[in-house]
Structures are given as C-alpha cells and as structure tokens.
Ligand SMILES: [Fe+2]
C-alpha cells in the first residue's frame with residue numbers, strides 16, 4: 001500500500017537535487033561576482049511552481065487539512081504550525097530573490113548581494129524543513145489515519161497533480177495574452 005506521504009517524500013528528493021544545484025550556483029556567484037538572471041528565473045520557477053504550489057500545496061491542502069480535523073498530540077500540532085509558518089517564510093524569501101533578480105537585470109549590480117543572501121537562506125532552509133517532515137512528522141502522523149483515509153488522501157494528491165499541469169499552462173497562456181496586448185499597444 002502506498003501511503004499519502006510517499007509522493008511527498010519522492011518530491012522532497014527532487015527539491016534536494018535543485019538545492020544542490022543552487023549551492024553550486026551560489027559558489028559561482030561568490031567567485032565570479034555575477035550571475036545569469038535566466039538561471040535564477042529557472043530556479044525560482046522550480047521553487048514557486050514545484051516546491052511551493054505543487055508540493056507545499058498538497059501538504060497544506062490535503063495532508064495538513066485532514067490532520068486539522070484530528071485530535072493531534074501537542075507535539076504534532078506544534079510541528080504542523082511551524083511547518084506552515086516555514087512555508088510562508090520560504091515564499092517571502094523567494095519573493096525577495098525575484099525582486100532582486102529584476103533589479104539586477106535592470107542594471108543595479110548591488111542587487112546581487114540580496115540575491116546571494118536570499119539564496120543562502122533558501123539552501124539552508126529547505127534541507128532542514130524537509131528533514132523535519134521526513135524524520136519527525138510524516139511517519140508518526142500516519143497513525144492518525146486508517147487505511148481508507150490514507151487511500152482517499154493519496155487519490156486526492158494524484159487528482160491535485162493531474163489538475164496542476166493544466167492550471168500552470170492556462171496561467172502561461174493568460175500571461176502570453178497579456179504580454180501580447182502590451183506589445184501591440
Ligand atoms: Fe513542507
């Protein structure tokens with residue numbers, strides 16, 4: 001039987017891979033004093049779309065929602081609140097990185113230090129956050145659910161992913177339409 005934390009843990013492994021690449025890019029930036037804004041956009045898209053909307057989205061909207069219905073031990077309730085707060089913190093730091101990248105492209109080279117600082121914060125944050133979930137939260141939390149409840153969550157996760165790709169590209173078409181209008185004005 002696949003548990004609903006199975007797909008979430010597999011997603012953690014891909015997030016870790018991206019974090020490793022971000023560490024290498026950080027070392028490059030610090031050595032060379034410059035970065036490739038296109039690469040930063042790629043990393044930011046991964047963080048926002050995959051790690052946050054797709055992965056944290058399933059955690060918050062399915063697993064944590066269902067845990068919220070249960071009578072949790074104080075320790076688990078506290079950890080869940082911390083995890084949600086950490087997701088919010090991650091969004092704010094990613095937002096800072098995006099803003100700094102835009103300014104960097106506009107020629108403000110001093111924005112690079114804000115990019116370095118926010119990337120360092122993110123590469124330090126994700127492994128800690130993932131370890132907290134993998135090693136101290138996900139597995140004990142499964143005890144709150146019977147098999148049918150776990151199955152229902154797993155199905156909902158698959159449904160979430162199935163819809164996600166359409167939502168993502170509908171958004172891209174809408175952005176393309178808006179940009180086209182502003183080009184032709
Ligand atoms: Fe999380």
Ligand SMILES: [Fe+2]
Pocket residue numbers: 008012055056059130133
């Ligand atoms: Fe996670």
